[in-house]
Amino acid sequence: MAQLYFYYSTMNAGKSTSLLQSSYNYRERGMNTLVMTASIDDRYGIGKVSSRIGIESDAQVFSATDNLIDMIATSHEADKLHCVLVDECQFLSKEQVKQLTYVVDVLNIPVLCYGLRNDFQGELFSGSQYLLAWADKLVELKTICHCGRKANMVVRLDGEGNALREGEQVEIGGNESYESVCRKHFRELIWD
Template sequence: MAKLYFYYSTMNAGKSTTLLQSSFNYRERGMDTFLLTAALDDRYGKGKVTSRIGLSQEAELFHQEDNLFEVVADHHFNSSVNCVLVDEAQFLTKEQVWQLSDVCDQLSIPVLCYGIRTDFQGQLFPGSQWLLAWADMLEELKTICHCGTKATMVVRVDENGDAIQEGSQVEIGGNDRYVSLCRRHFKEAYLR
């Protein structure tokens, strides 16, 4: 039986790098992968999964209104798919997580999702919430705080490096806007 996987972490833990390595492993064995990434994250150009270390691969964009079961099924009908890999999975809707579980259950295709667990206020992203609830396998990818302990939280910072406490849940950015911290340092930064 195909499984739904969720690989989660904070920023800068290597999620996209790990996704690209998984895709490479499948392709090296003659299997086809189908990559999806959120349309709203265009930091490295549209339709690409790109890692901070310079690896990239073309990907299909998903929008919140897309039915991902239909998208994958159509692609699978035209060109056999052995694995679906989803970058920026925190931006999935509840319905899309359910649809990806249908890809596993009805099409027997494994789905590997990679995303951030919580936002800059410590709240679960919708996609992450439902992947944590429904995925068959959960795995945390780890990175470290500036103090050397495991980073489990992320703060959004302004141009001076000060933590921002309010704002919309989604604001696309990289190291210039977000810092991964352990819970203790998250609390210190957030409560300043």
């Protein structure tokens, strides 16, 4: 029986690495996977999922208005899918998360979603909110703060490395723009 999984964490916890490893494991056993990623994140090129450790895969891109049932069903009809893996799932809309539940419940294809839980102000992303509510399995991937505690928050940095308290929820960036920290350090930088 297929299930909807949400693998969440802060930045630099190995989400993309884990996704790529899962896809590799399926393919190594002769099974087909569909790797998908948000079109908004083109840091490594359009239609690519890349890991900081140097591995990557081609991916089908989705935008906020795409119907994922149609995209996945088309791929499934062309070549039977055994698993769908979604990177940057925090950018999914509520409707798209609902569509992924259809893929699991009706098409009977497992869906593994990987993404951030919350933004740089400590607020949930829309896709993450509904995955937390509707996923069958929730798995936290862990990374650490500079102090050694578990990092569960993300801080956005300006050009000089200072924490920002305001701004648009989505601003694509990597280590130059974001730092994963524990809640204590997030409190000191953002809330206090």
